[in-house]
């Protein structure tokens with residue numbers, strides 16, 4: 388085959404894809420019919436660490452798994468020399484610099500290399516990689532063949548540059564997207580720094596968190612989905628001495644299994660295909676601050692082992708790196724799953740569970756802290772309307788009722804979504820939240836006859852119909868007091884038990900007592 392045709396064909400093969408493994412495999416196949424070749428290997432070169440990182444090695448038609456090679460100083464000098472020594476050796480005699488690593492090189496193939504053409508892939512004097520085309524016999528290549536194979540240097544360099552640039556761009560893009568998401572989350576947190584319910588339904592929870600805020604004790608936040616675990620983790624961070632350092636979150640359930648280590652611990656440039664840039668992991672980003680391991684129950688078992696080691700040793704190693712980096716981050720874990728059950732089922736390591744749950748805090752679901760409903764409603768009416776650039780629409784009394792009676796399986800997140808949707812759909816009309824009434828009826832069983840109350844005849848007396856004049860509008864406390872008194876009356880003053888007022892109102896007896904004290908409602912059976 389004339390050299391120009393050969394050159395044209397190999398350029399086409401190697402430069403028509405950004406996947407270097409495919410390019411080299413195709414090239415290997417192409418060469419088989421033209422030049423007798425036993426093996427081909429293609430490496431990128433990390434000149435800082437003096438490491439040859441193998442992209443692909445083929446020998447006698449088979450792909451070989453090849454470890455990275457540490458290059459000695461003499462060979463490094465040779466690589467770095469800006470000489471035109473692109474293609475060498477028709478009869479391979481390792482020079483003294485190469486001798487030391489030739490043993491390792493030969494491990495890549497089943498037999499010693501006797502003949503070879505080595506292409507140094509340089510651009511503007513900088514060495515990017517090395518390609519070797521070899522045969523297992525001495526003096527295997529004629530002068531013409533050496534010349535032909537030497538012409539591979541240019542297309543292989545172009546292919547490598549294209550692939551590296553593409554990887555770099557992709558990594559920069561990923562990093563930007565990642566940073567963007569992170570900044571968006573930070574902004575959202577800045578906007579919603581106040582914890583709604585801090586003085587009502589979440590008071591006890593926040594008191595507990597304040598007890599450990601000044602320590603580095605790991606905290607485990609447990610609670611249903613959407614209950615505010617991330618909000619409270621952020622509150623704990625802000626209460627702690629680490630408040631001026633980063634608060635980093637990682638959703639363990641959202642990382643593909645193959646990327647868990649890289650996301651948590653970071654990676655070095657060239658650690659794996661696509662790792663064109665060094666990247667810090669979440670642990671490193673959280674250094675000095677707090678790291679929230681959200682949805683910890685979703686972490687794969689083998690990643691749990693590595694996480695445990697990092698938590699014990701307080702050091703990480705980036706993927707593909709060999710340096711230990713000390714980590715000083717306060718760990719908060721969160722989950723909506725029953726971790727005890729996961730431990731029993733062998734899906735979560737008991738030692739990790741012990742390590743993370745030194746201070747477990749259960750966040751009550753929204754249906755158990757109904758005091759927070761009006762506050763959250765007001766908060767979301769304000770924030771969602773502001774986002775939409777409109778003034779907050781009014782809510783009918785029926786709407787308030789529907790909010791109070793609904794069981795909120797998706798907790799605060801659901802409430803946020805429901806309010807936002809209603810504002811959009813209502814087009815400025817008062818909000819009734821009628822859809823909640825339908826869902827409540829569908830999903831909640833009818834109350835037991837023993838604890839039913841004939842609300843129908845008391846509703847009018849308790850709650851005025853809408854619209855009313857502002858002067859006659861009762862406050863929420865007044866309505867709540869009337870409502871609680873009505874329930875106590877019905878239950879003959881009994882608070883606890885299935886026929887008690889707390890069950891009737893769908894709240895905890897302790898919450899009811901707290902409310903009664905707050906609203907000055909007397910205890911006792913004489914009603």
Ligand SMILES: Nc1ncnc2c1ncn2[C@@H]1O[C@H](COP(=O)(O)OP(=O)(O)OP(=O)(O)O)[C@@H](O)[C@H]1O
Pocket residue numbers: 579581582583584589610611612613614615616617618619681682721722723799800803
């Ligand atoms: N107390 C609160 N005050 C203000 N907003 C809250 C509160 N609790 C939750 N939210 C809002 O509700 C949404 C869900 O909260 P968050 O992400 O903290 O819940 P989560 O328990 O971590 O959920 P998941 O289990 O799904 O990760 C967020 O938009 C958050 O801002």
